[in-house]
Amino acid sequence: MFVAGISYRGLRTSIRSPRAKVNSDFYINKVLHPLFKKDIPRLFGKQAKMAVLHHNSAPAHKSAKTVLWLKSNGYKFIQEGDWPANSPDLSPMDCLINGIFKQRLWRRKTKSLEGLKRAMREEWKKIDIGLCRRTMKGWAPRVEKMLENKGYQS
Numbered sequence: 001m002f003v004a005g006i007s008y009r010g011l012r013t014s015i016r017s018p019r020a021k022v023n024s025d026f027y028i029n030k031v032l033h034p035l036f037k038k039d040i041p042r043l044f045g046k047q048a049k050m051a052v053l054h055h056n057s058a059p060a061h062k063s064a065k066t067v068l069w070l071k072s073n074g075y076k077f078i079q080e081g082d083w084p085a086n087s088p089d090l091s092p093m094d095c096l097i098n099g100i101f102k103q104r105l106w107r108r109k110t111k112s113l114e115g116l117k118r119a120m121r122e123e124w125k126k127i128d129i130g131l132c133r134r135t136m137k138g139w140a141p142r143v144e145k146m147l148e149n150k151g152y153q154s
Contacts, residue, residue, distance in 0.1 A: 002120055003031050006097055006132040007051070009043040013124045027060035028069050036075055053077040056091070090142055092135045097127065 005012040012035065032053075041048045053075065055061040062080050070077050101123060108119040 004093070004097075004101075004124060005035070005039075006092060006127075006135065007043055008133050008136045010129060011124065011127055011132060012039045012043075013121070022058070022060045024060050024063040024065040024069075027058075027063075027066060032066070032069065032075075036073070049074075049076075051076065054083075054092075057083065090139075090146060092132075092139050095138070095142070096135050097132065100131070101127065 003012075003014040014031070014034070035053075040051045044051050053070070054077070057080070060066060067079075104123040104126070105116075105119055108115075108123070110116040110119050
């Protein structure tokens with residue numbers, strides 16, 4: 001499993017052993033807890049409480065257990081009812097970052113799981129923070145355009 005995230009202030013990544021299904025417990029303990037205890041404070045410092053999580057609609061992300069954990073720990077997150085439509089035009093990761101990352105991995109032509117993990121770590125480190133910032137800056141205008149067009153592309 002590869003967990004990645006971007007913010008205006010930096011990137012977050014974690015590579016775990018392969019797992020067919022990620023349940024709420026795994027997501028909370030192995031992804032969210034380290035994210036809010038280590039990564040967000042490292043990236044945001046004294047402004048860590050201002051960070052807002054946006055994740056996708058994977059079952060472990062929107063489960064009642066995950067939502068309760070986020071709320072009970074006082075973390076800010078975009079609730080399921082406020083998520084933008086499932087569109088690669090709207091998600092900052094899907095809009096640009098994932099495509100670039102996958103292209104780079106495809107070129108590596110790894111032959112083993114360990115080789116793939118190594119390639120993933122190396123290629124993720126090469127993602128430019130400027131690219132992440134431009135992607136994040138473009139998020140609100142993309143969502144506004146979708147709202148103007150009542151959910152349709154222009």
